Amino acid sequence: MENLKITKAEQSRMSGIDYSNLGFGRFFSDHMFVVDYADGAWGDPRIDPYGAMDIEPANCTLHYGQTIFEGMKAYRSAKGGVNLFRPYMNAKRMNNSAKAVCIPTIDEEIFVDGIRELIAIDHEFIPKERGHSLYLRPFAFGTGNFLGVQASLKYRFMVITSPVASYYAEGLNPVRIKVDEEHIRAVRGGLGQAKTAANYAASLYAGMQAKKEGFAQVLFLEAVTRNFVDEIGAMNIMFIIDNELITPPLTQGSILPGITRDSVLHLGRDWGMKVSERSIGIDEIHEAHRAGTLQEAFGTGTAAVISPVGEFVYRGESLVINDRKIGPLAQKFYDTLTGIQYGELEDPYGWIENIKIEEEVNA
Ligand SMILES: Cc1ncc(COP(=O)(O)O)c(C=O)c1O
Incomplete structure (x- = not known):
């Protein structure tokens, strides 16, 4: 990605993650992708260490809820590398959500490439166990500081990532x-x-x-x-x-x-x-x-x-x-979708975007 500025975390968060008890959305990996919007345009993208942000009490999102998000996952593929599942659909949906609450849309390529860059840096956080994955949370919100109901003039788009366990500890559960x-x-x-x-x-x-x-x-x-x-x-x-x-x-x-x-x-x-x-x-x-x-x-x-x-x-x-x-069709849909996501089944629909991992390629 052009113009990407990367600031690496000085200390890894890895040692604080309990991979035997991940749950959902409790742990976060080392870095986050950030792009700010001001003066009518999205600026240069950057990757920063995951961490707290300064928010003023008058931040408009806290009061008027001008915020949108996405939810997707990165899977370790049985064929090597990391799989994303239909990420351009998430990018499109995010832009539809953006229009609904007057947030400026973001280029789909920035959305997907930002995720690629983040995974290239933080792929070690993706759990190894089948069924586990790295949850990706892209989101955008108003960063203007004012009171009074109106759309913000400034925004931030971010992606954070969280290693998560399988939703089902012991298989599908009605x-x-x-x-x-x-x-x-x-x-x-x-x-x-x-x-x-x-x-x-x-x-x-x-x-x-x-x-x-x-x-x-x-x-x-x-x-x-x-x-x-x-x-x-x-x-x-x-x-x-x-x-x-x-x-x-x-x-x-x-x-x-x-x-x-x-x-x-x-x-x-x-x-x-x-x-x-x-x-x-x-x-x-x-x-x-x-x-x-x-x-x-x-x-x-x-x-x-x-x-x-x-x-x-x-x-x-x-x-x-x-x-x-569990019904036979629920089981068949589950097996087919997860099989494609984890690279165990062929993907005849072109749903998978595979990200090569440099260390694997050079190994
Ligand atoms: C309200 C709502 N409906 C449906 C879904 C399922 O959407 P998807 O299959 O894209 O995860 C989600 C999850 O994102 C949701 O939050």
């Missing part, structure tokens, strides 16, 4: 989901299709209540009908009813366009399945359950890849799915 009629995450015409802090703030209360009641997550409903399903807090939702793969359409206006969602739909179509992006109501799910045609349900997202649902609870009534066991 979860209990609460169907929440009361709390709404996002509405059509709002920000649901953007990856911005407001949507996650809006989901916290419902999520906390559901956890207290013994559920793993909440299934949010569409605001007007309170019948059509939207998505789970940080995952899209899919159903298999009578051999049809069904997921709510992005046109519903309140759903994040998941990259895992898109990949599953692509695989389903490729495997000759009947695949439908259409609104699906709790009434239809209930009816399918009663008729015995609700075969599977699962969430899709970068963190878990596929998260099978063992039970929905709606108005106190329990809908148990597939005897709380």
Whole structure:
């Protein structure tokens, strides 16, 4: 990358990382990628040691939430080097989120090349265990200091990285989901299709209540009908009813366009399945359950890849799915996607961007 200024960390954070107990998002690697925006343009990129930033109390993002982010992973490939999965889709989605909250868009090449440079420096932080990975968190936010609701004139784009364990300690594990009629995450015409802090703030209360009641997550409903399903807090939702793969359409206006969602739909179509992006109501799910045609349900997202649902609870009534066991399609989607991500399966779709590691090449 041209004009990249690199300042190496004087002390590595590696010794502070417990690789036998990584969890998610608790440890951070040595460096971060930074680009600042001022006077109408993004400036020169740099890599700095990971560390605290000075924030003024009047920082506009603290008050008005002008901030967006992405979530993706880097995997050690069985074929050598490091794999990124569809990173240009994350770059595009980030720019769509940017437009939604008036943050200037950033060149897709800067987004992806910044990640490449960061991985070239910090690849040793990528866990070696299958299923573990380096989580990548690109984000951008207003850096102006003022009070009063208006878009900032200054911004910062950054990428930080975090070694993470597999979402599942002991394989795929079907979860209990609460169907929440009361709390709404996002509405059509709002920000649901953007990856911005407001949507996650809006989901916290419902999520906390559901956890207290013994559920793993909440299934949010569409605001007007309170019948059509939207998505789970940080995952899209899919159903298999009578051999049809069904997921709510992005046109519903309140759903994040998941990259895992898109990949599953692509695989389903490729495997000759009947695949439908259409609104699906709790009434239809209930009816399918009663008729015995609700075969599977699962969430899709970068963190878990596929998260099978063992039970929905709606108005106190329990809908148990597939005897709380992992369905064959959830398993097949999981095996195929993770196989491609870890370089164990062929990638006929061109989804993988491989980053060569100099030390491996010279070894
Ligand atoms: C609200 C929401 N929906 C869906 C997803 C799944 O998206 P992806 O498959 O790109 O991780 C995420 C995770 O990023 C999310 O935060």
